[in-house]
Amino acid sequence: MSAPATTTVPQLALQSYLDSLLQDASLELAASVSLDEFEAAVREEQARDASTAPQPLLTLAPEMPPEVESANELPEAVAPMALLELPEALEPAPPAPIVEPIVDLYKPSSAATFEPALAEDGRPQWAQEPFECLLFDVAGLTLAVPLVCLGSIYPLEGHDLTPLFGQPDWFLGILPCQAGNLKVLDTARWVMPDRYRDDFRQGLQFVISVQGYEWGLAVHQVSRSIRLDPNEIKWRSQRSQRPWLAGTVIEHMCALLDVSALAELITSGAAKRLVNGQVH
């Protein structure tokens, strides 16, 4: 698919990503990079989701506990804007055996514990009302993740990940940090397995931990937080394939990740059956 000369690198990356999402679709999109095309691509993705029969074996939602605090009951749990707007807050900390978080995205309250679940409308529980998202960059691709699903941001500079033999290629290693040993996954391998290049492993600067799990996402850059209205998002209607992809945000030209579903996929062992990021 060609792109106009004015297309930015993130747009190209996003386009590339969406191309991979839509590779099985029968309808070819017109050759341009525009919001219209983005929207069309999203619609097609939704249509493909809708036409695929649900596969209950690997649908994570039914296994989730039914009673989950809704996102609007977690007002104190996150304080993203102020923390993320402080430029010095994202400076890598000096090397130390145990990595301390530079930003705590989630502050647990006694009244609220987050557990991923899909509501009756098919949206995650945290998306019933407007919610805060963190934007970050992985290999030139901007991704959005709801703040309620995130734990802390740890700097990678000056810290070595300890690899473990016999693990999948998306497992980068273990990062000892304040909260324990964080298992770090190669985000790019999950979100764009077909276009993965080995040099994507260079320049990873931060690990963002997933709230409630011992897993973290390695990312190149942490950007900023935004507030999203659930109606701005093109939600995927069924998630048997790529359950970690919640939807797409046209206005910000990015994909919305359900990292809790991703962590659940990994810890449940279902990730062992993955081929190129898809459950089989």
Place this chain on the structure above:
Amino acid sequence: MNKSSAQGAEDPILQWVTFRLDNESYGINVMQVQEVLRYSEIAPVPGAPSYVLGIINLRGNVVTVIDTRQRFGLAPADITDNTRVVIIEADKQVVGILVDSVAEVVYLRQSEVETAPNVGNDESAKFIQGVCNKNGELLILVELDKMMTEEEWSELESI
């Protein structure tokens, strides 16, 4: 039983012999280690499986030496002055494992040992017993009995 001994029973202290491979530290249960030898010539055995480096003569006894790097999926490395053969007992057999160097014996409480991620399909992932932070670095604890399958242990016995 007083309180401290009760706590000890609930959270036993285990000793681990640590060795290095490819700049990472590994630990094996001290109770399974018989001795540590300097590297000496290992006689290859024709027709032996790829994970067998060969045999050594240990005071008149033949001991099979396993290629630990190959077993752990690591690239081969040169023999150095620090290279050691750790004689272990696993699955009722005495075998040697070749390592880059042997470091020390550490004491770990059971509660300090964290489980390793169970996400790999690779057979070798199964013999990681757990991980532990010790002296500012991560120690990977190896379950020697699982380093081989039952068939492979039987195969070793027949060498």
